[in-house]
Amino acid sequence: QLQLVESGGGLVQSGGSLRLSCTASGVDLRYWSIGWFRQAPGKEREGVACIRSTDSRTYYIEAVEGRFNVSRDNTKNTVYLQMNSLTPEVTAVYFCAVTKVLTLTTSPGPYDYWGQGTQVTVSS
Numbered sequence: 001q002l003q004l005v006e007s008g009g010g011l012v013q014s015g016g017s018l019r020l021s022c023t024a025s026g027v028d029l030r031y032w033s034i035g036w037f038r039q040a041p042g043k044e045r046e047g048v049a050c051i052r053s054t055d056s057r058t059y060y061i062e063a064v065e066g067r068f069n070v071s072r073d074n075t076k077n078t079v080y081l082q083m084n085s086l087t088p089e090v091t092a093v094y095f096c097a098v099t100k101v102l103t104l105t106t107s108p109g110p111y112d113y114w115g116q117g118t119q120v121t122v123s124s
Helices: none
Strands: 003-007 010-013 018-025 033-039 046-051 058-060 068-073 078-083 092-099 118-123
Touching: 003 092, 018 033, 018 092, 018 118, 033 068, 046 068, 046 078, 058 068, 078 092
Parallel strands: 010 118
Antiparallel strands: 003 018, 018 078, 033 046, 033 092, 046 058, 068 078, 092 118
């Protein structure tokens, strides 16, 4: 059974960094593109970054470009989201999800399987 588990969230001060992990079981992430999403209280789920399966090409929304970095470790079947220069505005539950769609997209629609999320809280 396919399962995605996020970890690495927590409480950090503004300007700090966190690295989120998304570890998969029941699926080989080499053959899936992975997206990172977030959902703040009272807001819709928002895609922030993704990495494509075929060439590990990445895409970031403008709000996080230059501060967030997606990478993958196929030996651990894990994808990471390194988040730097954090601000309180990024406080949210962060999710990873997988898709077979090869078009780089942060739209939630094409993603088939989702993790349960990990809370990221940035204090001012």
